[in-house]
Each structure stands twice: as structure tokens, then as C-alpha cells.
Amino acid sequence: MRNHKDLIVWQKSMKLVKDLYQITQVFPKEEIYGITSQMRRAAVSIPSNIAEGYGRGHDKELIQFLYISLGSASELESQLIICNDIHYLSTQSFEELNSLNNEIIRMLSSLINKRNILPC
Numbered sequence: 001m002r003n004h005k006d007l008i009v010w011q012k013s014m015k016l017v018k019d020l021y022q023i024t025q026v027f028p029k030e031e032i033y034g035i036t037s038q039m040r041r042a043a044v045s046i047p048s049n050i051a052e053g054y055g056r057g058h059d060k061e062l063i064q065f066l067y068i069s070l071g072s073a074s075e076l077e078s079q080l081i082i083c084n085d086i087h088y089l090s091t092q093s094f095e096e097l098n099s100l101n102n103e104i105i106r107m108l109s110s111l112i113n114k115r116n117i118l119p120c
Helices: 008-024 035-056 059-085 091-116
Strands: none
Touching: 008 035, 008 059, 008 091, 035 059, 059 091
């Protein structure tokens, strides 16, 4: 593994960020400092923390940052559900974003589990 950009989970999380930014552009303007901002921050946090963890160079720190990414993905999951419930998202947009986010959650969990069993 050369760096974080080689990780499929990082690549997918970058796609999630781009997709989310496009979709939230049509959210009500009064939400720019509310749910829109919260969702964007949570989404950006996912690949950012993967990158920071890999940049640290130690498994213990990497695992810590992967957990932060996992937390951000879980936060985003709740926000997506809220936006679907209040009809800020179309059914198709919700399903696409939620499916990608759930895939990222599974990949992060798997990566954490693999790293946790490696000797230090």
C-alpha cells in the first residue's frame, strides 16, 4: 500500500463527498448553516480522517482515525435519514447516498478489524 489514495474506501468516500455536495446545493438556503453544513462536514471528515490516519504511520493512530471516520459516516447516516424524512432528498438520492455510505461503513469496520489483529 503506497498511501491512503490507493484505498478503495478513501476513493468511495471522496465520491460520497462530491455527490453529497451536488445534491445539497438544492437544499433550502436557510439550511446552509444547518443540516447542509453538518452533512458536508460529516462527509468531508470521512476521507480526511482516513488520510490523516495513514499519514501518521502507526497502526494505533491509524485505527483511532479510522474510528473517527466511522463515527462521521454514522453521523451522516442519521442526517441522510432526517433529510429523507423531511423530503429534502428524493427517494433515489437518498438510496444512492445511503447505499454508498453504508458500503463505506462496512469497509471501515473491516479495515479496523484487520488492523486490530495485526501485531504492533
